[in-house]
Amino acid sequence: MLTLRIRDWICIIVFGMLYALFFLFSVYMQKQGEFQKLSNNLYTGQHAAIVSPEASRWAKESLPQADYTIFVEFDDSNRLVLANPGGWAPPMLSGEFFADTEQGRKAVIGKEMIPYTQEISGSRYIDFGGNNYEVTGMLGAAYGSSADYLVLLHNPDFTVVPPESKMVVDSSEPSVVSQTVRRLMEQNPNVRLLESERQGLFRTAQVPLLYRLLVVEFYFLLLVSVVAFNRYWYETEKKYIFVSKLLGVSESRIVRQLLIKCSRNILMSGGFSLISLWLFGVRPLISIRDVVVLTAGFIGISWLFLGMIRAYRGVLGKRGVIDG
Secondary structure, three states: OOOOOHHHHHHHHHHHHHHHHHHHHHHHHHHHHHHHHHHOOOOOOOOEEEEOOOHHHHOOOOOOOOOOEEEEEOOOOEEEEEEOOOOOOOOEEEEOOOOOOOOOOEEEEEHHHHHHEEEEOOEEEEEEOOEEEEEEEEEOOOOOOHHHHOEEEEOOOOOOOOOOOEEEEEOOOHHHHHHHHHHHHHHOOOOEEEOOOOOOHHHHOOHHHHHHHHHHHHHHHHHHHHHHHHHHHHHHHHHHHHHHHHOOOOHHHHHHHHHHHHHHHHHHHHHHHHHHHHHOOOHHHOOHHHHHHHHHHHHHHHHHHHHHHHHHHHHHHHOOOOOO
């Protein structure tokens, strides 16, 4: 029963297509997320803007280590990354984004800011506030966006925050933004919350709602596809199950062989689809974690569905209904 047959290869091909569909959808979501950030000046839709006349006093105080980033906006172009414990990084065209613990004054710039740089001893620098910042990379994407005019600065010796400078707290998790802002306001009563300005797609469309609907619909269709094809595959196995029962094979062994065979087909399809996508250059955008989670999901859904079918067939058998 564990021999690879034509119906098993059909199963492998179908699940391979589901794998490829999931991977391509993941790449699409990553690209869309990148485009949304670039169109919103690198901020997410849930960022919070604050202002504090005494920010210089508490700006370097220790805050809880979480996935957030705090920016200080000096003007429309220049922005200091004050704290980045979550390791956030903008979309990069070239070079590297500076780490939060890096020493020395560093900067990453949009491509439209290159004319404002100067080369000194083989390295490029950009001037801000009378200080030279070494340019370590260029942010943005191949297409034009407002991020092309941004300069992100890193200065570990920065201590003076202009009183009326806007500070932005951002994170991929809305709860982290609200908790961080609430803690800042509790510790520093002079912190004032401003109304965040959304730009790009965040302003012109209900992006969070549309994306939630899109993601829910995609996973629902994926679930229906897995269940529907497992039903088809099981029907192709029924005559072999019936023959096995006539030969005296126990029900537990039949179920075990079904689950092993199903798992083998899913694992093979995942391997083939992953190799194919890597050959087409999608590898950097696919994480091993996504592959493991998706494989576990496919196998778990298939086992649950096949187990329910065999349980139902067992009930019919006890009632005297002959069914494979």
